[in-house]
Amino acid sequence: MPLFYLAGEAIKRRSHDEQSIQRCRGLAAADPAQLPPTLFSKLFKAGAEGLSDKEIFSDTRAYIVAGSDVTANTLTFLVWNVSRDSSTKQTLMTELETLSVDFHDEQLKNLPYLSQVIDEMLGPIG
Ligand code: HEM
Numbered sequence: 001m002p003l004f005y006l007a008g009e010a011i012k013r014r015s016h017d018e019q020s021i022q023r024c025r026g027l028a029a030a031d032p033a034q035l036p037p038t039l040f041s042k043l044f045k046a047g048a049e050g051l052s053d054k055e056i057f058s059d060t061r062a063y064i065v066a067g068s069d070v071t072a073n074t075l076t077f078l079v080w081n082v083s084r085d086s087s088t089k090q091t092l093m094t095e096l097e098t099l100s101v102d103f104h105d106e107q108l109k110n111l112p113y114l115s116q117v118i119d120e121m122l123g124p125i126g
Contacts, residue, residue, distance in 0.1 A: 014057075017057060017060065018053065018057065021053050021056055021057060022053070024040065024044045025044055025053070027044075028041075028044035028045050028047070029047070032045050039063060040056060040059075040060075043056055043059075044056075074121065074122070074125075077121065078117065078118070078121045081121065082117065088117065091113055092113055092114060092117060095111050095112075095113045095114060096111070096114070098111075099111075
């Protein structure tokens with residue numbers, strides 16, 4: 001029965017999310033330095049003065065909805081724009097080729113031309 005299956009999956013997901021929230025709360029209480037920097041780190045570090053588990057759970061849903069499509073659409077628009085302009089594409093490719101195979105976020109942040117392309121893309125948004 002698909003409906004029961006979907007309900008079961010939703011319950012499993014919720015339980016997993018609640019366990020993740022509790023794990024982060026435990027980490028924040030035991031050793032805040034160990035808590036990875038995420039959108040929610042400050043909320044967990046705020047302890048009892050912060051939001052309840054239920055409120056954080058609800059916020060995660062809002063961030064997923066607010067952040068997913070808009071990021072995917074913006075990146076798609078960026079790739080489309082870059083691929084239409086051979087000079088921009090070539091300059092960007094030359095810069096990206098300087099990266100090592102196992103590059104990380106920090107190396108990407110240090111690429112000036114890539115940053116300019118992203119700024120140009122986000123410019124009209126604000
Ligand atoms: C390139 C990616 C993104 C773009 C272009 C974008 C764009 C926008 C824009 C134009 C607004 C409206 C701002 C306003 O009314 O002044 C907005 C609001 C918002 N965005 Fe994004 N966004 C992006 C990524 C994300 C991500 C990753 C998240 C969550 C993790 C997110 C969460 C939100 C939320 C919660 C709001 C409402 C803020 C408020 O009402 O104060 N966005 N975004």
